[in-house]
Amino acid sequence: MTEAGTAEAPTPDAPIVELRDVTRSFPGPPEVQALKSINLTVSAGEYVTIVGPSGSGKSTMLNLLGLLDRPSVGEYYLNGQLTTQLDENERAAVRATTIGFVFQAFHLMPHRTVLDNVLMPMLYSGVPRAEREDRAHDALRRVGLSHRLDFQPGTLSGGERQRVAVARAVVSTPRLLLADEPTGNLDQTTSGEVMELFEELNADGLTLVIITHDDAIAKRAPRTIRISDGRLSEVA
Ligand code: ADP
Ligand code: MG
Numbered sequence: 001m002t003e004a005g006t007a008e009a010p011t012p013d014a015p016i017v018e019l020r021d022v023t024r025s026f027p028g029p030p031e032v033q034a035l036k037s038i039n040l041t042v043s044a045g046e047y048v049t050i051v052g053p054s055g056s057g058k059s060t061m062l063n064l065l066g067l068l069d070r071p072s073v074g075e076y077y078l079n080g081q082l083t084t085q086l087d088e089n090e091r092a093a094v095r096a097t098t099i100g101f102v103f104q105a106f107h108l109m110p111h112r113t114v115l116d117n118v119l120m121p122m123l124y125s126g127v128p129r130a131e132r133e134d135r136a137h138d139a140l141r142r143v144g145l146s147h148r149l150d151f152q153p154g155t156l157s158g159g160e161r162q163r164v165a166v167a168r169a170v171v172s173t174p175r176l177l178l179a180d181e182p183t184g185n186l187d188q189t190t191s192g193e194v195m196e197l198f199e200e201l202n203a204d205g206l207t208l209v210i211i212t213h214d215d216a217i218a219k220r221a222p223r224t225i226r227i228s229d230g231r232l233s234e235v236a
Helices: 058-065 088-098 114-122 129-142 158-170 188-203
Strands: 017-026 032-042 047-051 073-078 099-103 176-180 207-212 223-228 231-235
Touching (some): 032 231, 088 099, 114 158, 129 158, 176 188
Parallel strands (some): 047 223, 099 176
Antiparallel strands (some): 017 032, 017 073, 223 231
């Protein structure tokens, strides 16, 4: 696939994420400023948690970082590339090659097998079928689910479903993994297992941004950012 946004090519040494004075407001009435003039830099290989209460702007933040939404004001550089001027097709292409997502509610296709779910992001990637199968098997081995290839998500435990979602998120070798409350539907033990899996992926070089309302989860990361009423502060 060709690089989208030819105006400004990705720079290898640039931070993965750079938000400059980003505001996201939702028109009302009443107008809500979900993010207020935010600055954030995340370097390659970092493991960052963003913690804050319900309604503080966490999902808005993740949607912006994931190119699922655009700032109302300000700039977002991803891999050194200014994304705010890309059109929807270019944004989709950058998203597909650069970013993996994990959500609280797993978002798996219920009537497809585990293997099909993990193959899905590569369907239109131009990767030959045999190679796609190899990569999907590798990703599922990575999350410890090689014995569940032909199962449907409904027959799996919550923790297993989230591991399928993690395999799907990493199968296209993204540079950045974004997770929105990835342990929100899991018990404490299973949450710990899923976090350990994320941390293994980070140890292998994947940049990790995990959003949570749970302080215990947030504290696991070397860097934590608190979000409160749409504003960010670094936790020492
Ligand atoms: P969190 O994920 O931390 O619970 P959100 O980012 O979902 O918070 O929401 C932050 C604020 O922005 C809330 O006040 C919410 O009501 C508002 N908000 C989020 N999305 C929209 C939207 N599409 N339209 C209007 N207001 C929104
Ligand atoms: Mg949320």
